[in-house]
Amino acid sequence: MRLLSAEKILRGISTRTYWAILFGMLSIAVFQFSGALQMQDGIVSSETRFTEYSGSGLRIVPASCPSNPHQSGDCDTPIQPSSGCVIYASPLTVASGQVSNLSWSSETDPINPWTRTLSPTPGGVAWAGSWSVTPTQSTTYTLTGTRSSVQSGDALVQTESWSCNVTVTVNAACSPQFTCVGNDLYRRVNPPTCSNQFEQACAYGCANGACLSGGGDASAADIAVSPSLIRAGETTEVSWISSGITSCTVTEDNPDITDAWSGTSGTQTSSAISTQTTYTLSCTKSSGGVFLPKPTATVNIIPIFQEL
Structure with missing residues (x-):
């Protein structure tokens, strides 16, 4: 029996059959890559998807995107906001003009840093810190963070933000005192x-x-x-x-x-x-x-x- 060379075999295959075989091989490769992703924390399954703004056009994203994103930024939909921060006040209730101490902690990212603001005072703040306030009426203090993010190249720029707040209640003075x-x-x-x-x-x-x-x-x-x-x-x-x-x-x-x-x-x-x-x-x-x-x-x- 004579063995046929690969070149002769390919000559006898129609164009449609050729592409069917190639697509099958690609499907097997993607399936194997999908199985590897199942072992990573935070991703339970995967699928391939073509996106307009990814560098190579092909991107692996978690299954169920965008209806059920696993982590912020995993899907090719607007980035999901994170909780971002916590803020506390001690004490929560004061008399008019008395001191309450605010303390907070927030998300950090040395590569794409956040801009943080504490309002109504003192304005721009660090990722964590404390501040003493002396409200004369009940006041809500809000910590907000914003930044611009670029996903998979320069084609899509999105703004992320988060906020948290705490209210200091001011009791009116007793009368007569x-x-x-x-x-x-x-x-x-x-x-x-x-x-x-x-x-x-x-x-x-x-x-x-x-x-x-x-x-x-x-x-x-x-x-x-x-x-x-x-x-x-x-x-x-x-x-x-x-x-x-x-x-x-x-x-x-x-x-x-x-x-x-x-x-x-x-x-x-x-x-x-x-x-x-x-x-x-x-x-x-x-x-x-x-x-x-x-x-x-x-x-x-x-x-x-x-x-x-």
């Missing part, structure tokens, strides 16, 4: 429920939310801070009230700040405090003379312990 229970003075705290917190026992009685002074007159005055224990760099609320008084001033003994206010009553947010600070209320009575003793309120700093 001081109240008398018998001869004792209480401060109303923890809005909006506004429970009574004991301030002091009044030696000469209590009236109109203030301790009465001695000497038979009806003048009264008092001052308080809330919270009275803070971390270094935080603020507090300073409140004072009076009765039978013509004028008052509030001063402090901290050389690093310049807090000073006037009025027969009021509430103010202090400067950032880093050391123990005492606020003093000085008032002039309607009947004449200085209200004595001068009421005071002290802010203490939470100590920081360092392991040696």
Whole structure:
């Protein structure tokens, strides 16, 4: 028996048969490549697809694309957004003017970096960090990230983005801020429920939310801070009230700040405090003379312990 050469065999094959054989060989190769992809994490099956913007025209994509993309960027459809970031606030609820600390972490990519913005303040930020805020009303803080991405060449440019947010709730101050229970003075705290917190026992009685002074007159005055224990760099609320008084001033003994206010009553947010600070209320009575003793309120700093 004579063996025919490959050249003679090909001469006897029709064009249609030739392409059928070639297509069959290509199908076997693709099937084998598909089986290899099944072993990769995140891709459970695959298929071949021709795309307009891939470099060679042929691209392997996960099965079910675009209806069920496995990972961001795997399909030749618009890139699926990722969660991108997390943001926290501590505490979530504060009184007006008190400090809440924001902290966040976000997606990073050294090859195609993200542009991140924290609003309403402070604007552009790093991929992770912290920021202290003192809202006077309930505020939602939003961290957003954007970047432009090029898929499989320069033919398709898409914009990716993500965002996350947290809301800091501001409770309105309790009114009135001081109240008398018998001869004792209480401060109303923890809005909006506004429970009574004991301030002091009044030696000469209590009236109109203030301790009465001695000497038979009806003048009264008092001052308080809330919270009275803070971390270094935080603020507090300073409140004072009076009765039978013509004028008052509030001063402090901290050389690093310049807090000073006037009025027969009021509430103010202090400067950032880093050391123990005492606020003093000085008032002039309607009947004449200085209200004595001068009421005071002290802010203490939470100590920081360092392991040696």
